[in-house]
Amino acid sequence: xxxxxxxxxxxxxxxxxxxxAISAIIPxxxxxxxxxxxxxxxxxxxxxxxxxxxxxxxxxRFHNALMRNILFSLIILAIEIPLGIAIAxxxxxxxxxxxxxxxxxxxxxxxxxxxxxxIWQVFGRSDIGLLGYTLHNMGVxxxxxxNVFDAWITIIVxxxxxxxxLVVLLCYAGLVSIPEAYYQAxxxxxASRWAVFRYIQLPKLKGVLIIAFLLRFMDSxxxxxxxxxxxxxxxxxxTTFMSxxxxxxxxxxxxxxxxxxxxxxxxxxxxxxxxxFFTVMKNTGVDKSATGGEPK
Amino acid sequence: xxxxxxxxLAHSYLPNPQTDADFALKEIDHVWQDGGAYALLGPSGCGKxxxxxxxxxxxxPSKGHILFGNEDVTNLQPEERNIAQVFQFPVxxxxxxxxxxxxxxxxNRGVERGEIEKRVAEMIEILDMSDKADxxxxxxxxxxxxxxxxxxGLVRYDVNAILFxxxxxxxxxxxKWQLRxxxxxxxxxxxxxMIYVTHDQTEALTxxxxxxxxxxxxxxxxxxxxxLFDQPAHTFVGYFIGSPGxxxxxxxxxxxxxxxxxxxxxxxxxYKGLNGQTEIGIRPEFVSFTSxxxxxxxxxxxxxxxxxxxxxxxxxxxxxxxxxxxxGETIPxxxxxxxxxxxxxxxxxxxxxxxxx
Numbered sequence: 001x002x003x004x005x006x007x008x009x010x011x012x013x014x015x016x017x018x019x020x021a022i023s024a025i026i027p028x029x030x031x032x033x034x035x036x037x038x039x040x041x042x043x044x045x046x047x048x049x050x051x052x053x054x055x056x057x058x059x060x061r062f063h064n065a066l067m068r069n070i071l072f073s074l075i076i077l078a079i080e081i082p083l084g085i086a087i088a089x090x091x092x093x094x095x096x097x098x099x100x101x102x103x104x105x106x107x108x109x110x111x112x113x114x115x116x117x118x119i120w121q122v123f124g125r126s127d128i129g130l131l132g133y134t135l136h137n138m139g140v141x142x143x144x145x146x147n148v149f150d151a152w153i154t155i156i157v158x159x160x161x162x163x164x165x166l167v168v169l170l171c172y173a174g175l176v177s178i179p180e181a182y183y184q185a186x187x188x189x190x191a192s193r194w195a196v197f198r199y200i201q202l203p204k205l206k207g208v209l210i211i212a213f214l215l216r217f218m219d220s221x222x223x224x225x226x227x228x229x230x231x232x233x234x235x236x237x238x239t240t241f242m243s244x245x246x247x248x249x250x251x252x253x254x255x256x257x258x259x260x261x262x263x264x265x266x267x268x269x270x271x272x273x274x275x276x277f278f279t280v281m282k283n284t285g286v287d288k289s290a291t292g293g294e295p296k
Numbered sequence: 297x298x299x300x301x302x303x304x305l306a307h308s309y310l311p312n313p314q315t316d317a318d319f320a321l322k323e324i325d326h327v328w329q330d331g332g333a334y335a336l337l338g339p340s341g342c343g344k345x346x347x348x349x350x351x352x353x354x355x356x357p358s359k360g361h362i363l364f365g366n367e368d369v370t371n372l373q374p375e376e377r378n379i380a381q382v383f384q385f386p387v388x389x390x391x392x393x394x395x396x397x398x399x400x401x402x403x404n405r406g407v408e409r410g411e412i413e414k415r416v417a418e419m420i421e422i423l424d425m426s427d428k429a430d431x432x433x434x435x436x437x438x439x440x441x442x443x444x445x446x447x448x449g450l451v452r453y454d455v456n457a458i459l460f461x462x463x464x465x466x467x468x469x470x471x472k473w474q475l476r477x478x479x480x481x482x483x484x485x486x487x488x489x490m491i492y493v494t495h496d497q498t499e500a501l502t503x504x505x506x507x508x509x510x511x512x513x514x515x516x517x518x519x520x521x522x523x524l525f526d527q528p529a530h531t532f533v534g535y536f537i538g539s540p541g542x543x544x545x546x547x548x549x550x551x552x553x554x555x556x557x558x559x560x561x562x563x564x565x566x567y568k569g570l571n572g573q574t575e576i577g578i579r580p581e582f583v584s585f586t587s588x589x590x591x592x593x594x595x596x597x598x599x600x601x602x603x604x605x606x607x608x609x610x611x612x613x614x615x616x617x618x619x620x621x622x623x624g625e626t627i628p629x630x631x632x633x634x635x636x637x638x639x640x641x642x643x644x645x646x647x648x649x650x651x652x653x
Contacts, residue, residue: 187354187373189375189400195404
């Protein structure tokens with residue numbers, strides 16, 4: 001049968017095209033427009049070329065914020081991924097405790113970002129917060145508003161509390177889907193608990209772990225609300241991540257040009273990293289599809 | 297390697313089994329010879345996998361004991377029993393190469409490195425996988441994976457038994473035959489006790505020396521393929537084995553006569569004192585058509601041509617009966633059938649009754 005060829009199908013793409021244009025392309029082009037101009041009052045704009053980009057890339061402020069972002073994401077991943085796997089491994093596979101565990105795990109995920117920030121802000125205060133008060137009375141000098149180390153610890157613990165559940169739930173789903181026969185075969189082969197994890201569970205979790213890794217990386221790299229609510233970027237600039245810095249620049253100082261240039265660079269970094277992850281994911285997919293095997 | 301003794305074994309998945317019906321596996325008492333090839337055959341839910349899991353140690357029976365040789369292993373864990381098992385879905389360690397997969401059980405048992413290499417090399421030879429030995433197990437076909445899971449058992453020389461849980465389910469039809477032949481070869485070559493669970497009679501009959509037929513949690517017959525064919529101990533065995541299965545007709549049996557409705561058939565042996573429901577069983581292969589005197593008149597309802605022979609579906613005194621018609625044979629105008637009387641079996645309450653000469 002001949003396949004009919006005509007170009008009418010393009011019509012079907014038009015709604016998506018319009019939506020994407022309104023929601024993404026046009027705003028981005030506005031940003032691009034700002035990034036190459038200098039703005040003054042009375043809506044006067046002057047051509048600035050690549051000046052703002054050079055300024056952003058050379059600015060120590062941007063470098064520092066980027067470094068803070070990378071450090072934060074690395075710490076978050078290093079804690080949440082292993083912890084998530086460990087918790088998923090200890091969760092029951094059947095019985096009445098399964099729904100209880102799942103609901104408990106899902107709870108933090110349901111809380112909005114700014115509420116999480118507020119909860120921990122209060123929780124950590126030494127006058128009325130349970131944590132802060134307890135630590136204070138134990139003689140620990142804990143103050144997230146003045147001590148850089150305390151501020152970081154608080155934000156990290158807060159993120160771990162908020163998001164480890166996501167990793168747990170993904171890993172749990174991966175673990176439950178492993179057929180019982182694998183465990184039985186491993187017992188018969190005399191495999192140790194570690195060998196079962198290393199050669200059965202971990203390889204089977206590869207797929208969900210990549211997704212968990214990707215989600216947690218993107219989310220933590222764009223973190224804004226929690227540190228904003230908790231510390232407002234301080235003490236000093238110690239918890240000023242790129243997103244916070246960007247908002248300060250754009251709305252606080254109203255430097256539209258540099259802010260636009262910075263947001264484009266920020267976006268480029270995220271796109272690059274996502275591309276790398278996407279490639280990794282695609283390659284894993286190829287390995288997986290070969291599992292079915294082809295007839296000889 | 298060892299002989300396996302099932303000593304008054306029974307299992308129920310309920311905590312407090314009361315009646316017979318509560319048992320997934322009803323009492324079984326049998327000795328399986330060292331080096332034998334046994335097949336557990338039966339429909340889904342008949343308890344064959346339960347029995348297999350008891351032998352492998354994944355389940356502890358509610359009653360009775362299981363012995364390997366003279367050792368009571370009833371309460372031993374699978375890893376302590378020294379058995380191997382091949383599952384329905386091939387289990388391989390994806391991230392390991394074929395060679396590493398085969399070495400895995402030996403490494404776990406702390407076998408010395410040189411010995412491991414020697415045995416694994418040997419096993420790769422036996423399995424005909426030398427060209428794939430260093431490939432990752434992940435990309436292999438289902439039958440190759442199944443060979444590896446078998447190899448992981450065989451590589452331990454001293455396994456007491458190798459258990460197969462419907463190992464050919466996910467294998468392509470043309471590879472099934474090849475893998476089955478390989479199994480048979482390995483059994484001959486290495487002489488392990490093999491226990492093979494299946495619901496496929498062809499697999500069971502070609503693989504095993506002794507077939508254990510199970511039905512509703514009960515072992516109804518243990519016998520060679522010939523015995524199952526010629527003298528099914530239970531009407532279930534009669535129609536489960538053979539294609540089409542045995543004809544089972546309700547009949548009144550007394551002395552050397554059996555009455556089916558208004559017709560009478562003579563039996564090779566005499567039967568006395570039967571009570572309860574009696575039936576006679578005759579395989580379609582031993583039912584033939586005649587145009588002469590003395591046959592039983594039947595009405596033919598359909599004929600299925602399946603190539604080498606035809607299956608005739610007919611009714612005798614209102615009872616459904618099948619006959620096998622060889623090549624070139626035809627059905628006469630007024631069809632009558634005769635039974636090969638030596639091949640008639642008599643059943644009382646579904647169980648075979650031995651007649652007196």
